[in-house]
Amino acid sequence: MPRRRKRFPCGHQGYGQICHYCAQLAQASASKTRQQEQARLARQEWQASFAHDVVHLEGLPKAIVLKARQVIAEILAGADYRQFKGKRLNHDRRVISIPLSYHYRLICYDMGDRIEPRSVLSHEDYNVKKPKA
Ligand SMILES: [Zn+2]
Structure with missing residues (x-):
């Protein structure tokens, strides 16, 4: 049928x-x-996940957030900033700038006994905040 x-x-x-x-x-x-x-x-x-960060990372590209977390964790654990190609700024030797990518830098302060991660700045922020000579 x-x-x-x-x-x-x-x-x-x-x-x-x-x-x-x-x-x-x-x-x-x-x-x-x-x-x-x-x-x-x-x-x-x-x-x-941003609630656990010691530095404000919200709004940054994901790859930068992950890289920043990794570097911050190692800096807080006592790693030398130079191992991440970090450099002290000429106009303020206490400030250490660590490249995260071509466009982003992790800014840390040398507190004497420890290095304190403070912020992640883009290339643009960084140039604006840098005082003029
Ligand atoms: Zn139907």
Whole structure:
């Protein structure tokens, strides 16, 4: 006996007990909702991670945030800033600038007995804040 196409309550036509077109749409929509939920949780976790930073890193590119955290952790653990190509500024020898990338610098202060990470500046911030000679 040949199967008969029928019209489902949704208006689509097809074979079987359920409308496969609508079932597929529902599945795609559920999978999209799961992906959105995962993305939302990942964003939330990322936002929450900034609460543990000793330096304000929010709003910086992710790669810079991760690099900064790594360097900060090593500096706080007693690593030498020169191992990260850090340099003392000429106009204030207490200030140490450590490159994180071509555009970003981690600024630290030499407190005498320890090096204190203070901020991450972009190339632009850095040039603006540098006093004129
Ligand atoms: Zn349908």
